[in-house]
Amino acid sequence: MRLILMRHAKSSWDDFTQPDHSRPLNDRGRRNARALGAWLRSNDYLPDKVLCSTATRTRETLDLLELGASVVYPEDLYHASPETLLRSLQGASGNTVLILGHNPGIGSFASRVVAHRPDHPRFGAYPTGATLVASFDIPRWADLSLNSGTVDAFITPRDLAEQP
Template sequence: MTRTLILTRHAKSSWDTPGQPDHERPLNKRGRASAEAIGRWLDAKGLRPDLVLCSAAVRTRETWDRMKLEAGEERFTDLLYHVTANQMLRALNAAQGRTVLMLGHNPGLADFAASLVAEPPEHARFEDYPTGATLVLDFDTDDWKRVAWHMGQVREFVLPRELLED
């Protein structure tokens, strides 16, 4: 049995309020449109998470909300706010369900994605993992506890910009 991970970086955030704490920054107009586009794309592909593990920052929560997907369970935690790839792997290893969506921040998210893939996708922006970037990985395992580095098989990698170009 396989497990599927959807790994999304928060959409573009607003810098309109000088002095606003980083944790409290919302999405800007482009970010809102991007989050909605990613949600439509995932829904069209039938990718609906059993579990969402999301940073508690405003911009990640708003990204998830604007994706307009249903999930079996949602967990918002500061344990995914600006964390390392190793910390993200520990969170994933404790997950339940067949499909998990993780929503977080760079640089940890980009490092996590690069460390999970057996072979990176042929995409010019994979390494820097820009805002809204979404990676879909399959793991040949029946338990998230068994997921380790370089086990993920890339199914999809997309940027919101590619979805909004139409």
């Protein structure tokens, strides 16, 4: 089984009166989301199921990834805790699941779900667009336990911008 944990791309703060849930991506966030989608496709990290927060910025990130997977929008993924993310994943179907969410929950869950953290200077901060790909030797998500995943990849939009 494979898990992709992604924090939404960079959101806009142009309108400070806008409710947090409604904030869209900014221009950089839209560029980064497209680049992350290209990276996922080029590395064959293609989900067959997506669990996505209902927030505007997560939905927009997902649309720009252009992955074509089946999507579910659980209400409790908006600013979800690591415990909520674990429960959601344990109830998921699909061999490769993408969870698209928010910090601090998504970054904390990423740290807790793998046996060994990747050697990347930005992993602890889990910046916008940060994406962890991890594999698990389990037959179904219901059997998932913390500290059991093997890191396949970890990347940030800045890493993609620095690649030739």
